[in-house]
Amino acid sequence: MSGTENQIADILLPSASICVFSQDSDTIKSIELLKDDWRFARVDINIVDGGVDNAIEQFKKDGASDLIILQTDDIDDSFTGRLGELSNYCDDDTDAIIIGPVNDVYLYRQLIDMGVSDYLVRPISPEVIKEVIAKALISRLGVSDSRLVAFIGAKGGVGTSSLAQICSLIASDIMEQKTLLMDGGGGWSPLSVGMGFDPATTLPEVSNAVLSGDEDALERMFHDVSDKLTVLASGADTMLDPSISSKNYEAVIDNIMVKSPVVFVDLSSSESAIKKMVLSRAHHIIVISSPTVTSLRFCRSLLKEISEVRGGDIDDVSLVINQVGVCKANEVSNDDIEKALELAPSASIDNAPSLFFKYESEIMGIISDKDSSRLVTAFLPILGETISGEGNYIGDSEDKNSSIFGGFLNKLKPKSK
Template identity: 30%
Template sequence: MNDSGIEGRGEMSESDIARGQIDKLRPLPRISIQAFFETEGLLRTIERCGEDRRMAKVNLRVNKGGLPAAINMFASHPTPNLIILESDGDRATLLGELEQLAEVCDASTKVVIVGHQNDVGLYRELIRNGISEYIVAPVSLADLIGVITAIFVDPEAEPLGRTIAFVGAKGGVGSSTMAHNCAFAISNLFSEEVILADLDMPFGTANINFDQDPPQGMSEAVYSPERLDDVFLDRLLAKCSERLSMLAAPSMLDRTYDFDPSAFMPMVEVVQRSAPVAVLDVPHIWTDWARNLLSSVDQVVITAVPDLANLRNTKNMLDVLKKMRPNDQLPHLVLNQVGLPKRPEITPADFCDPLGIEPIAILPFEAALFGSAANSGRMISEIDAKSATAETISQIAHVVTGRAEAKKRKKSGLPDLMSLLGRKKAAR
């Protein structure tokens, strides 16, 4: 155990294991799925699947009833790319109904059966008859998404890189500094190629922090999505170190930067194919594209300073992200600038208890160290590799890449600061 409260991975719960299995799955392509359920258990699982970010491009429709309902529907409607069917019938009934379905089903349509018989002979017979998969109920979220992925995602496809989005609970909390230093640390510690993408188009600081002045970068990637591929991306990247490349923001005010909700997604998809890790420096704004981006990445890191406005904003962001990412682990929290002289602040324990999460790191206010790094265009580990802050940033890099986890802090009897927020709001 170290001062930042980070340790190696220990035992994991069943939900942690399931979430880890889902995290390894690739996003599904743009396909259509019709699901027919007979039990409430399968209905709930399918509804959870529909909320998962890996299913964002999938057109999913859920229908009550099993095989008879599907036969009746597709007698007069075109079939989708995939049909998921629940059946509790015996072998003869199931095979007979599948013969009727085949008469109204397109040959290219895939079929997955969720059955209630753990029968190897039945499974083999169904596979011989062209069924893509047979799953025995009860079916978990990981099971169902895993089966769909196995059918529609090429097993020979290159693995996608991990996307980590850093965002501040408030402006000026040091989120960009954390993003840049963590990207640098990941590339050095694990000898992995990392792409840092600065998404703060008018005010981005990645080019300054790395002492770079690239002629091209994020602007070309966003405004020319039809040209964006691995070759074009390589031309836009600026080299920051041996294994770290950067998509720099233009940091100019010659235009306004209003984007469609999916404007940054083509860039993210190409970056995922180009490097094992992508660190996204997301500005402190709340727009359609920012929401869409934060809902689709693999990991979110919120940076906050210990005051009441940051507590409120962090709470609001956590609540929204939990709803947008119901099957993913919670965002990580980094408490920054702790111990600023003469500033009244909330203790880390009081800050975190109302949120229900633990910080993965607590960084003290060190004006000289951070100021020296910023003014020289260098990272903290380059200025003072033996400092406690450099070590903490290294440990954050381990956590966000899944190589370590934060240890839970013991609970204590602390005041409810969220009620204080409520009282302040009511007093206005």
């Protein structure tokens, strides 16, 4: 079984439309519950009080949904005949799940032969219906393409951790994206101080749980800051021992990427191998520098190395200049920064010691502070671009027809010819 299938219960499902035709209040209730389940946040569920005739009518008029769930009390030949007619209005890869009144092996085989994904006998528990739908959607559309965003400073102390935390709050609380923030800093992680929790674990423990597939242990290693923001609660590591390998850190990221649509990684205190791995994999990188000559020198070298690990381009890199105004007389202007780095800053953040120190150990409050509006406004466009991965899924089109949930019409058509 693949890692993805193992973790089916914890995956944000891909965007999809589901039409449910049922007249059974228990089934309808079970499916209604899915609308409040975060895993189904991108799944559009339309429930119709009706049966196969209503489905034919609706699909004829509006076209088919990605998945149809049809409940029936009639399982005679007239039903399978109507199902055949319904398939005329389905797309090649529309999936169908039938809910019927009896456990009938002959009927089950007949329906599966017709291309139906699954036949369930009522009553069905909400857990079963959730799992069956999740499997059908993942099999058809693949795993959601979560966004990995890396934050890295041109040098130490330029505000990388603070800005990564602020961005995760903007993404979750203002942009309402389910976001996960983690860092590779081990014992140097500032996350527990900023987000106000006791570090529950260490990076080696997280990586062991991932490698051994211990999802229960892993679940306890996260801290929910809010409905939409979760942080990996590492940081109990020793400070002076080596951290985990980049390969093991990558396994942790792989595990988290199937659970959260937006993953932010603060690389400021990470070892170089972890930095390099994350920078090569990230969908977007936010490089932070102060406007001083020293920081910008490091920044130029860093941008060059980032370009090398990413196959020669820095298209997905945003440059943020932080603490502008801290030492006006010795600062480099944005125009000169652009000339020197061949990259225009995407945002300039003012030096605001009173704002930053006020929230250093309670950063959750910063984005609602009256003095933070410029900060939020500066990041909104960057984050909009950075996390707009909606609708991009790793479809497994080659596998689609060979999967156990082959397309409804696809299987039905050749048999009816």
